[in-house]
Amino acid sequence: MNESGHVDVHFEDGIARLTLSNPRRKNAITLSMAEEIVAFCDRVHKDPSIGAVIVDAQGGYFCSGADTRDLAASSDAPASTEALDRTSAVYGAFVQIGNLPVPTIALVEGGAVGAGMNLVLAADIILVTPDAVLDSGFLARNIHPGGGHLRLLGRSLGYQQAIAMAALGAALTGEQAVTHGLAWGALPAEKLLSFARQMCQLAANDPLLVRKIKSSARIELESPGLSWPAAIEVERGMQMWSLGRKQSQGWDERPVAPKLDLDK
Numbered sequence: 001m002n003e004s005g006h007v008d009v010h011f012e013d014g015i016a017r018l019t020l021s022n023p024r025r026k027n028a029i030t031l032s033m034a035e036e037i038v039a040f041c042d043r044v045h046k047d048p049s050i051g052a053v054i055v056d057a058q059g060g061y062f063c064s065g066a067d068t069r070d071l072a073a074s075s076d077a078p079a080s081t082e083a084l085d086r087t088s089a090v091y092g093a094f095v096q097i098g099n100l101p102v103p104t105i106a107l108v109e110g111g112a113v114g115a116g117m118n119l120v121l122a123a124d125i126i127l128v129t130p131d132a133v134l135d136s137g138f139l140a141r142n143i144h145p146g147g148g149h150l151r152l153l154g155r156s157l158g159y160q161q162a163i164a165m166a167a168l169g170a171a172l173t174g175e176q177a178v179t180h181g182l183a184w185g186a187l188p189a190e191k192l193l194s195f196a197r198q199m200c201q202l203a204a205n206d207p208l209l210v211r212k213i214k215s216s217a218r219i220e221l222e223s224p225g226l227s228w229p230a231a232i233e234v235e236r237g238m239q240m241w242s243l244g245r246k247q248s249q250g251w252d253e254r255p256v257a258p259k260l261d262l263d264k
Helices: 031-046 068-076 081-098 115-122 149-157 159-166 174-179 189-205 207-221 228-246 248-252
Strands: 006-012 015-021 052-057 104-108 111-113 125-128 133-135 171-173
Touching (some): 068 081, 068 248, 081 115, 081 228, 104 115, 149 159, 149 228, 189 207, 228 248
Parallel strands (some): 052 104, 104 125, 111 133
């Protein structure tokens, strides 16, 4: 087993699929995985036969965030070039997913936390299992959100829910994510991929048209405000401060997040 994890890629009939493969660490994103995500996105940009992208993960859990070993290394010298390069590599990979020229669908089983939530929010459409957990996760780790997390939450859910999740630690189940408009639908795990493929079929049949539709949607639907890259820079300093405050030994502690049930 590759201790640094990897991503599996598959291209068939106009659909590109990227699968996180680091199940021993709940598919935490490593630096090498981030590089592979960027390479995948580069291929999608350059291949006009691709009309849609599916992002999923192995092992029954979508993504627990950035690899804590990299975060711990950054905590000892958060203002160093190396620390900035590490966080930029991971978050840059998510920006690449968000900037793909074709519709992207993220399939969330088990959970998505922290940077894993960023990856989910980078996609255009989210499909979940009913019992999946979507969790900001930064507060439980005692660090400031990064990667434009607040901007992405606000874009998908609005100010109130962004504060509830990022500043108060509330999480959503898959069913709740659908209710709040974060996810497009909830299905059993065994049906996620087949349903996503069905959703992608028309786009896969006419990649040129769907790329133009996606481009028009960006121009017409993006609200005025802070751009995603600008949001990353705004959050960077605060996240590096919080990493430095935590120190590397702080990553040995297991966080205990509050149980905030919106239905009670």
